[in-house]
Structure formats: C-alpha cells, structure tokens
Amino acid sequence: MIEPKFVITADSVQRYAEMFDLGLPQGEAAPLAGQLAGGFGGIVALWDVDVSGAEPSVILPVDRW
Amino acid sequence: MSTLSNDDLAFAPLADVSLRLQRRELTSVALTRLMLDRIERFNPLLNCYITVMTDVAMEQAARLDRMTEADVHLGPLHGIPIAVKDNMATRGVRTTAASRILANWVPDEDATVVHRLKQAGAVILGKTNLYEFAFGGVHADYGETRNPWNTERTCGASSSGPACAVAAGLAYASLGTDTGGSVRLPAAACGIVGLKATYGVVSRSGVVPAGYSLDHVGPFARTVRDTALVQNGIAGPDERDPAGSARPVADATLALDRGLRGIVAGVPRVQASELIDPQMRAACDAAIELLAREGAQIVNIDLPDHLLSRTVMWAIAASELAESHREYLRTRPQDYSPTVLGLIRQGAFLPAVEYVHAHRVRQKIIADYRAVMRGVDVILMPVVPFPAWPVGAEEVTVANVKENLMGSLTRYCPPFNITGQPAISVPAGFDTDGLPLALQIAGRWHDEATVFRVAHAYEQAASWWRTRPSLP
Numbered sequence: 196m197i198e199p200k201f202v203i204t205a206d207s208v209q210r211y212a213e214m215f216d217l218g219l220p221q222g223e224a225a226p227l228a229g230q231l232a233g234g235f236g237g238i239v240a241l242w243d244v245d246v247s248g249a250e251p252s253v254i255l256p257v258d259r260w
Numbered sequence: 261m262s263t264l265s266n267d268d269l270a271f272a273p274l275a276d277v278s279l280r281l282q283r284r285e286l287t288s289v290a291l292t293r294l295m296l297d298r299i300e301r302f303n304p305l306l307n308c309y310i311t312v313m314t315d316v317a318m319e320q321a322a323r324l325d326r327m328t329e330a331d332v333h334l335g336p337l338h339g340i341p342i343a344v345k346d347n348m349a350t351r352g353v354r355t356t357a358a359s360r361i362l363a364n365w366v367p368d369e370d371a372t373v374v375h376r377l378k379q380a381g382a383v384i385l386g387k388t389n390l391y392e393f394a395f396g397g398v399h400a401d402y403g404e405t406r407n408p409w410n411t412e413r414t415c416g417a418s419s420s421g422p423a424c425a426v427a428a429g430l431a432y433a434s435l436g437t438d439t440g441g442s443v444r445l446p447a448a449a450c451g452i453v454g455l456k457a458t459y460g461v462v463s464r465s466g467v468v469p470a471g472y473s474l475d476h477v478g479p480f481a482r483t484v485r486d487t488a489l490v491q492n493g494i495a496g497p498d499e500r501d502p503a504g505s506a507r508p509v510a511d512a513t514l515a516l517d518r519g520l521r522g523i524v525a526g527v528p529r530v531q532a533s534e535l536i537d538p539q540m541r542a543a544c545d546a547a548i549e550l551l552a553r554e555g556a557q558i559v560n561i562d563l564p565d566h567l568l569s570r571t572v573m574w575a576i577a578a579s580e581l582a583e584s585h586r587e588y589l590r591t592r593p594q595d596y597s598p599t600v601l602g603l604i605r606q607g608a609f610l611p612a613v614e615y616v617h618a619h620r621v622r623q624k625i626i627a628d629y630r631a632v633m634r635g636v637d638v639i640l641m642p643v644v645p646f647p648a649w650p651v652g653a654e655e656v657t658v659a660n661v662k663e664n665l666m667g668s669l670t671r672y673c674p675p676f677n678i679t680g681q682p683a684i685s686v687p688a689g690f691d692t693d694g695l696p697l698a699l700q701i702a703g704r705w706h707d708e709a710t711v712f713r714v715a716h717a718y719e720q721a722a723s724w725w726r727t728r729p730s731l732p
Binding site: 211246 | 568571572575589590593602605606610614616617618619620623624627
C-alpha cells in the first residue's frame with residue numbers, strides 16, 4: 196500500500212482543533228504538533244501491512260472461536 | 261495448624277488463610293484489622309491506597325464472621341481482605357480513577373466485579389492508586405506508588421496500587437485493569453502474579469474505560485492458586501458488559517496440579533527489534549529451561565513483530581480514550597495531568613481512517629496468532645524488557661540503548677490485548693539489585709485453565725513466591 200504522508204504543523208493542528216471544537220488553547224499547538232508527528236510516524240508503518248481479507252471488528256468476536 | 265506471626269500471616273497464601281478461616285482458627289475481623297493496621301503503617305511510605313474503607317471493611321468482616329458462626333460459608337474468598345483499583349465503581353465510596361476530574365465521584369452502584377467479590381464473601385479493604393484514568397501517567401494530586409522492593413522505584417504502569425498492596429502484604433489479593441499490560445507489568449515489577457483473562461470473560465461494567473476494545477479486568481495475588489481463586493470469583497457472563505462473553509467459565513483451579521506432561525510451549529524466535537535487559541532475558545531463559553525439565557515440550561515459533569502490536573494498541577487506545585473524554589477535553593483540560601492530556605489530544609487528532617485501519621491490522625495479527633496457537637498450548641515470553649524503573653524516569657537504558665520509557669515498556673504485553681488471549685505474569689527471580697523479574701505465559705482463547713496450570717507448575721518448581729520484600 197502507499198503510505199500516507201502526514202504534514203503536521205502547529206498551524207494545521209490549531210486549525211484542526213478549531214474546526215472540530217477540541218478546545219486547544221493558543222500556544223499548545225506547537226508541542227502537540229511535535230507529539231503528533233512522533234505518534235503518526237509509527238502509524239504510517241501500519242500501511243505496510245497487507246490487510247486483504249481483514250475486516251475491522253471493534254468488539255472482539257471471542258465467542259466465535 | 262501452627263500459629264503464625266503477624267508478618268507471616270500477612271504474607272500467607274490466600275488459600276491457606278481461607279482454610280484457617282473456615283476452620284475458625286482465625287476470624288475475618290482479626291485478619292481485616294491486621295491488614296488495616298499494616299495499611300496505616302506502610303501506606304504513607306508506599307502510597308498504594310487512595311481510599312481506605314476502614315469502617316465498611318470492619319462491618320463486612322464482622323458480618324462474615326457471624327455467617328461463619330452460623331455455618332454459612334460462601335467459598336474460598338469468604339472473609340478474605342481484598343483491594344480494588346480506584347477505577348472500579350464502589351457504591352457509596354468515591355471512585356477517582358486517580359484523576360482530578362472524578363475526584364468527588366461517589367457511584368450509586370458497584371461495578372460487577374466488586375459486586376461479585378462481595379457476593380463471594382470478600383472484604384473490600386479500599387481503593388488503590390493508579391495512573392490517571394489508567395492510562396499514560398501519574399496525576400500529581402495522587403502521586404507515584406512506591407515499589408515495596410525498593411521505594412525509589414515505581415510499581416510499573418497503571419495498576420501500581422493494587423500490585424503494591426499485594427506485594428507489601430497490605431491485601432491478600434486485588435483487582436486491576438489491563439489495556440496494554442497494566443495488570444501484567446505491575447505484577448512483574450512487584451514480584452507477584454497478575455492475570456489478564458480472555459477478553460470479555462471478566463465484566464468491565466462499572467469500570468472507568470480506557471480503551472473499550474482493549475480493556476480487561478484481572479486479579480493480582482502472591483501465588484498462582486490464589487490468583488485462580490480470585491479469577492473464579494469475578495469471571496463469567498454479564499449482560500451489562502456489551503463486549504462480555506456469553507460462555508460459562510470453567511473452574512480456573514481445575515488443572516492446577518496436572519503438571520506439564522503433554523504441554524507444548526512455544527518460545528518466540530528473537531525479533532529484529534528485540535531489546536531486553538540481559539538479566540531479564542536470562543531469567544526468562546532459565547524459566548523456560550526449568551519448564552522443559554519439568555516436562556513441557558518447548559518449540560520455537562514465529563510471531564508478528566511485537567512493535568506492530570504496540571503501534572496498533574496505541575492507535576486504538578488513544579482513539580477510544582479520546583472519544584470517552586471528549587466532553588472533559590473541551591470543558592476541563594486544565595484538570596488533566598500534562599501526560600494524559602497529551603495522549604487524549606493525540607487520540608482526538610487521529611483520523612477515523614487510521615483507527616479503522618489499525619483494527620484491520622489487528623485482525624491480521626489475530627489471524628497470525630491463531631495459526632501459531634494451533635500448534636502450541638501456551639506461549640512463553642518476557643512481560644517487560646527491564647525491571648522496575650526509577651520514580652520520575654521518562655527514559656530507560658536497555659542493553660546500552662536509551663529508549664522512551666512508555667514505548668519500551670509496552671513491548672511484550674500489547675500483543676495479547678490486541679488478540680484478547682489470556683496471559684499471566686509470574687515471578688521469575690531477582691536481578692542483582694534485588695528487583696523482581698518475570699515470565700509471561702499466554703494461552704488459547706478461553707483456556708485460562710492451561711495458563712494457570714503451566715504457571716503453577718513453574719511457580720512450584722521455582723518457588724520465587726516465598727521471597728518477600730523487607731519493609732522498614
């Protein structure tokens with residue numbers, strides 16, 4: 196699969212927070228952008244996994260096994 | 261039976277104490293008083309209890325003694341003092357989740373697991389400390405729980421209080437929660453036993469959620485048998501848990517004494533990303549050798565990269581946590597600790613596409629584990645790459661490599677939150693600084709009995725459980 200390219204800046208974080216009413220005070224966007232860049236850096240690797248045939252199941256179907 | 265000193269009695273196995281209660285050689289009132297006195301003496305040092313339920317506990321104990329006098333016995337937990345993590349609702353007793361946000365919450369009813377403990381005759385001693393909302397870090401209002409083996413060290417992750425209470429002889433057993441290892445990690449750090457059963461087998465109704473699809477409730481005790489006895493008391497279908505399993509549960513103690521003949525144990529081949537303290541590795545290797553000598557057949561297996569499970573766990577847990585905290589995130593962000601606020605915010609920024617994809621990767625990981633479990637009864641691997649770390653540390657050095665603490669910590673436990681398999685942490689010795697080391701044993705879905713069986717066989721052969729911390 197093609198890995199997504201996330202562009203995470205303090206400005207984009209601030210605008211996203213405003214758009215979705217996440218209550219992010221001025222000045223906190225920059226450190227959060229740094230944290231997000233780290234977290235999303237790991238998540239990108241999940242797109243290397245071939246998930247063909249796998250459907251999400253939020254509640255584990257433990258009783259089927 | 262012989263008379264024990266108060267110290268010996270405080271550290272005696274739950275099963276032995278239960279027998280003494282049943283034979284009326286002890287009373288629950290005396291036992292509860294002993295625990296409450298020890299809590300008063302040691303909790304200022306260890307900080308493992310948030311709320312001590314002195315009056316309620318003594319009333320419960322007296323009522324249970326009256327039942328004993330009337331020849332009514334509720335089972336192995338009758339009259340046994342037990343602690344619960346403070347993210348489990350207790351009727352009429354505040355339930356804080358170690359947060360400022362829930363600091364004054366007094367629930368109207370008990371969580372299912374608390375209710376079941378009471379029904380089984382346990383005396384609830386109090387509510388124990390944890391990471392704020394059982395996720396990420398300590399809130400300054402509650403502070404760090406100190407490790408009874410070395411009070412300059414932590415108790416390892418979220419269920420720090422319940423693990424500490426059991427390790428220090430301030431409860432005979434306790435309950436914790438495990439979203440990415442938070443029962444097994446503190447069990448390992450404190451040198452006791454901690455089980456995370458199959459997802460859905462123990463109800464989470466009335467437990468403050470961390471990550472809905474990863475959350476488990478599990479017992480701590482000082483021996484495998486004691487842990488199984490508590491598991492029997494709390495497990496089973498509960499319609500109030502929407503993810504609960506409908507299957508009836510088997511007696512967890514049933515296979516304890518069957519030994520290891522016929523058991524096939526899988527040991528994962530070393531992964532490219534493997535990073536583990538040499539003493540922890542050596543302890544796990546020695547434990548595996550001992551299990552082989554005791555009769556288990558050891559085979560090598562290949563598992564998906566543990567770090568993949570870790571990434572999936574964080575993506576799912578952060579998203580689910582952010583959803584359940586959405587309102588507080590908007591109205592009371594100042595009341596969170598900076599660490600937990602940061603994690604919740606990260607979850608709030610994760611696109612739904614990434615969350616759904618993480619769940620698809622999760623299903624691939626589950627399929628891989630199911631294939632492995634067709635050939636083995638259990639998997640043997642470490643719980644954690646290193647022993648209890650210093651209070652306040654944000655980084656650790658493992659095998660001469662410096663790593664982020666939380667990242668390094670969550671290496672071996674998340675796979676079984678992802679798959680929902682049962683997994684237990686058992687003591688596997690001590691390092692040269694006297695800190696506990698541990699082995700993890702994971703089994704097939706709904707086969708807790710085999711996990712307990714292998715853990716018990718190892719425990720009996722190794723006898724690490726007999727060593728206890730020296731408290732001042």
